[in-house]
Amino acid sequence: MPPLKLAVVGGGPSAFYVASRLLHLLPHTDFRVHIYDRLWAPHGLVRYGVAPDHPEVKNCTHKFDVAATDPRIRFFGNVDVAASPALDTTSLSLPLETLLPYYTHLLFATGGPMPRVHPRLERSKYCIPALDLVHWYTMHPRSKYPPPVSPIPENTKHITVIGHGNVSLDIARLLLTSPKTLAPMDIPSHVIRSLEETWRSLRHISIVGRRGPRDVRFTAKEVREMTSLTDARMVPIPTDLMQAAEQGGDAESGGLSRQQSRIMKLLKEGSKKVQPDVTKSFSVDFWRSPIGYNITPPSADRRVSLQLEGTKLEEGRVIGTGKVDELKTDLIVTSLGYESDPSLLGTDASTSNTLQWFDESEGHIRTAPGGGRVLSREGHVIPNVYASGWAGRGARGVLAGTLLDANDVAATIVQDWQDQGNRTASDSIKGDEVGSTTLANGTFTTLAPLATSTPAGGLDAPPPAVQTSVQDGRIVTYEAWQRAEEAERKRAAEGKERERMRWEEVQELLKKD
Amino acid sequence: MGREDSTRLSLIKIHFQDAKGTPIKTIEGREGDNILDLAHEYDIDLEGACEGSVACSTCHVILDPASYDKLPEPEDDENDMLDMAFGLTDTSRLGCQVKLTPDLNGAVVKLPSATRNMFVDGVKPTKH
Numbered sequence: 001m002p003p004l005k006l007a008v009v010g011g012g013p014s015a016f017y018v019a020s021r022l023l024h025l026l027p028h029t030d031f032r033v034h035i036y037d038r039l040w041a042p043h044g045l046v047r048y049g050v051a052p053d054h055p056e057v058k059n060c061t062h063k064f065d066v067a068a069t070d071p072r073i074r075f076f077g078n079v080d081v082a083a084s085p086a087l088d089t090t091s092l093s094l095p096l097e098t099l100l101p102y103y104t105h106l107l108f109a110t111g112g113p114m115p116r117v118h119p120r121l122e123r124s125k126y127c128i129p130a131l132d133l134v135h136w137y138t139m140h141p142r143s144k145y146p147p148p149v150s151p152i153p154e155n156t157k158h159i160t161v162i163g164h165g166n167v168s169l170d171i172a173r174l175l176l177t178s179p180k181t182l183a184p185m186d187i188p189s190h191v192i193r194s195l196e197e198t199w200r201s202l203r204h205i206s207i208v209g210r211r212g213p214r215d216v217r218f219t220a221k222e223v224r225e226m227t228s229l230t231d232a233r234m235v236p237i238p239t240d241l242m243q244a245a246e247q248g249g250d251a252e253s254g255g256l257s258r259q260q261s262r263i264m265k266l267l268k269e270g271s272k273k274v275q276p277d278v279t280k281s282f283s284v285d286f287w288r289s290p291i292g293y294n295i296t297p298p299s300a301d302r303r304v305s306l307q308l309e310g311t312k313l314e315e316g317r318v319i320g321t322g323k324v325d326e327l328k329t330d331l332i333v334t335s336l337g338y339e340s341d342p343s344l345l346g347t348d349a350s351t352s353n354t355l356q357w358f359d360e361s362e363g364h365i366r367t368a369p370g371g372g373r374v375l376s377r378e379g380h381v382i383p384n385v386y387a388s389g390w391a392g393r394g395a396r397g398v399l400a401g402t403l404l405d406a407n408d409v410a411a412t413i414v415q416d417w418q419d420q421g422n423r424t425a426s427d428s429i430k431g432d433e434v435g436s437t438t439l440a441n442g443t444f445t446t447l448a449p450l451a452t453s454t455p456a457g458g459l460d461a462p463p464p465a466v467q468t469s470v471q472d473g474r475i476v477t478y479e480a481w482q483r484a485e486e487a488e489r490k491r492a493a494e495g496k497e498r499e500r501m502r503w504e505e506v507q508e509l510l511k512k513d
Numbered sequence: 514m515g516r517e518d519s520t521r522l523s524l525i526k527i528h529f530q531d532a533k534g535t536p537i538k539t540i541e542g543r544e545g546d547n548i549l550d551l552a553h554e555y556d557i558d559l560e561g562a563c564e565g566s567v568a569c570s571t572c573h574v575i576l577d578p579a580s581y582d583k584l585p586e587p588e589d590d591e592n593d594m595l596d597m598a599f600g601l602t603d604t605s606r607l608g609c610q611v612k613l614t615p616d617l618n619g620a621v622v623k624l625p626s627a628t629r630n631m632f633v634d635g636v637k638p639t640k641h
Binding site: 024054056057059060062063219220221224258259262398399400401403404407 | 558560562563564566567568569570571573589590592593594596597598599601626627
């Protein structure tokens, strides 16, 4: 029976949950999982996405720490498998095809790192994706704003967030919470200093969506946090708008789900709350869609004039009403959802068949329902190749969904592996069926196939370039990450959760050891 | 051991079942123990990603109706998380928020499916 040696691309929660589940399903089997991440630190969105005022959510990493102590699981941070060379010079560039002969199985757990853009809202100093802010306050290694730069322009009084998801609320909540309250949390000190400046000027955040209260994507906890802010009040939502949503008078049909009715109740309660002494406010604005913006002359009171068109539902689809309002604001922040990154599958669709595993219309890798087997454009299963988490199902849902999905995928990997083993033993089918079916069809042209018997490097070894880079410290192992993490906690001011490190600082630290 | 005996010894019997209602294990806990901690102590496959801080729904369990009714109502924060639980029922709770009391003796705690895919859920991995 060929061994199970799995390469995982991406080291976020999905990757670690799959690894963890494999340990659970195969407690006494000598398999290997090598998790690669293009960043030096593991844990993906748990480190670079979870809001700093939600530290409890990060407790899941304790389970990842336990999985990583098992010698069968290894982590290699700072390895970029994208076909195009890495944007930075930090990470080791290791295109996917050089990786594959060393493994029998491949899992994409690459998440959804690409923000959806709005065709009418061109990026500028005054119009940025929410991810810019998230990368900034989490000190993402590829953030466009190196310390001490802030993505929020000076003297910003009014911010407009486009999109009704939890990322929008995270951003509104953080900007409407006193930096003094945020300071002990996992936010870099230079970010706190910038937030203090924003805090002095900021008066209002408008959270705009093109649908109604029934269709919001944010969840009850986040709404509750908004309506419980001590320094900002909620602008009441018009009663008739809420009533229409409750009665289905907005052309939608069907009853409300438990989640919908609880969120609507929170919005109504928030609308009634009286907070006369606060100077900041926010509004949740429905049935508006941006159609463009102008940057106003510096003498103007606000830096941007945003055109919002009224919307309504027609046969379930959102259409514009033609009625356009101008909203004077200082910064537009878009949070319209996220997609997976096709670049790690190849750069040219005409030569790279792996790129055809990517479903452009869905924005993630094409998978069979349940279990994460990757499918070709024609719907054929690509043997031994899987996608889990947001990479395989799209960027939606919380950690609980990622966990269930990872359990599915791990069980499928084990099942496929055991089925192949049984077939090899009983029917003496050669292993070359595995991993190269499409090669026989002449369609699998650019990618070296996965190993079908003993992989290159044997059961243990990653590709030689990886081994070399582990030795010279360019690649961060899980042990090295844990040293860095400990140092981040130790160097933080008393009472502060941690003070994040830049890669340069991590390198210095690891050299000393 | 009969019901009276276990109550006198402050041991509270809990019957764990899988998603299909098949018994997994019957364990004995003490007053004040919570279902999540007990599941971990007795190696029952219940996740607890946020470790009992009511920031996720991974320790979602389904109680028998009689036991559910003996518990105080869930707080808002627990309900916020239950909103997002898969396979939510009228007697769903977060395991971390269910603290044992003597009158829960004999409660049946059903674990929702560990996966969403019943096909792969049935896999019985062989040991090598």
